[in-house]
Amino acid sequence: MNVLWIHRLTCCGNTHSFLNYEHLDKLFEKIKLLYHPSLSLNDEREVVENILSGKLDLDVLIVEGAVYEDDLEIKRLCETAKVVIALGSCASYGNIPALLNSRVCGLQYRFKNKGGLLGADFLSSSGKPVINLSGCPAHPDWIATILLSIYNDENIDLDQWNRPKVFYSTLAHWGCTRNEYFEWKIEAERLGSKKGCLFYYFGCRGPLTYSSCNKILWNSVSSKTRVGTPCFGCTEFDFPRVGLFETKQFANIPAELPIGVSKRGYIMLSGIAKVFAPERLKIED
């Protein structure tokens, strides 16, 4: 399977994330990277010309980085490729490079608006919209699994943001080791504390962010919340929000509640939870 990896406005974080993939050598037995800017010896221009002139088949195009809205080369490559992957939040939504530059966008979105470089109706030659692997960066397993799934010609179910449901249908909250504190509404009062949930004071987006970070873990061992850092919601279109370490509150209630939770439900349950919280959770080591 022929894969072309192209960089645009990027920090290359997705590349370095990808290099952490545990079974990289096995993956390279199945996919052929026609070109990767950080890894390949051959010439990018030559590969791109050969693809555009039809001499080389392009099965998957991976774009890493945000793009300018008039990037014709990327547009033509997207039209040629059987499947297009926007890798990382920059290529998916524009992310940081698009914050102050209205000419910069993602492949098929600009933040929450559909459109981007390719337009809302774009479908690749195999009839798929751009597959968004959002995340800043995307997890290596997300990239590798989707590549293998395309290789095996499987159907990839996408969510409303065109992200594969297999990785983006559960919340970053799932698997967080501080879940019990969340349940009983015991809040971390300061950073660096072993105990307490980071949702109430420190802006943790875990209950508001679709990603499998805490299920599959980063670098196979940990995650932000597992080391006491709040989740910043980097797989969502509104990353990076203003006030990343803060929870905005109205009348002592977080301005945004966990997805699907009503204000009334939250107030009632947290009241009860606090009253009945087990003592062992309250003691700081």
Next chain:
Amino acid sequence: MRIEKRILARVEGTAYLELEWKDGVISDARVIVAGSRSLEKALEGRPVTDALVITPRVCGICGHAHLMASVLAIENALGNPQIPKKAELLRKITLNLEKIQNHIKWFYLFLMPDFLRLGEELKDFEPYSGSKWKKAISLCADITKAIALFAGQWPHSSYAVPGGVTSQPDIHQIYSAMQIVCNVKEFFLEDMVGMPEEEYKKLGESGLWEKIEGDCGIFIELTIKHGLDWKGKSYCRMITSEQVPSCNSVVKVFSGRRFHPANYESIQVLERSVYSQTQIVRYKWAPCETGPIVRRIASGDKIVIRLHKTYGSSFISRTLSRILEVWDLLIEVENHLKKLPSLLKEPSCLDLMDKVKRLNGEGVAFVEASRGMLMHRIKVIEGKIADYRIVTPSMWNLGPRCRRFLGVAEKSILNLNNPIHAEMVLKSFDACSVCTVR
């Protein structure tokens, strides 16, 4: 005269090299970096702690160094609070580990494959299939795992916060990290320099770099064979920083013979050049090189000092400084890890968040990142960022010319007669375009 524009592959990000040829040699060179992401501007008006999440996104390979610079700049603005020893060690450990994976990736993925382009038979270094290429990548994945044990993830952790770190590791994480460090030490000795520890230590004392074996030995042999050892000289002036106990750092300028204390206020960021989106950085109007070579000289590394005496700052001395730094970084990590178990009862972090929210002031921080001296400067009003300035090592090294001087890398390429040599010399700075433009 002929002008040639080359895309640079296997560097961090996208960069072009424009070469002017006259009588078979390069008579002028421009390093062109495009693709500004306006990161500093995006920080203005945000709560100051947002920098801890956004500045690591400057660079996918040295984001941790940016995190450290951000947190130190904020702490500097707070009056340099004494953070817990545990947090200080953890920060040093994860920053060192980031540098170690950087240097190993750079050597095996970016630099060595260029010898294949010079016609060398180096099957082991072949991208995607070479055994050494694959081994280096999987080793680096292990190193980043060791970072994640403390920092949650790599790339793009934000675990360092004003007052310390967010994580509370226990002996499980510490011993897991120690095992990884043992593996990397073994790799360094067996694969990279091809000798047992005792022998390598002796070599370090004698400074006899010619005796290095292993993959570095292959590198030395090929470099000399292709006449690259003398190539790639730039200015003698170099700049570095040194961490001093009271939290922040001092800046030093190396004149080629000795170090002079420098005043960071004399670091100038001039206008953008006409051909590159990079700003021009100068110290007292003159260019300076930065990188492992100058910090190795400052730390008294006999191998690097001997190399520098013979070659000055050139392709071979820059490269070996970078690779051999891996060993010292590993030993440091090992020593810090050993100290951690007795500090686990310490708090991980001072509670400074309320102070940070009301902070008014200015802060500056210097961090020795993989590619050299990194500076962050911050102005904070009522807890919000009023101004954020970053000067990356790659701005010093890859930045464009001013009216009087060529850029550091530009000068190093002059008079070469082979475009692949030119690219390799440029890579000896560990060229990173993403850091150059942000």
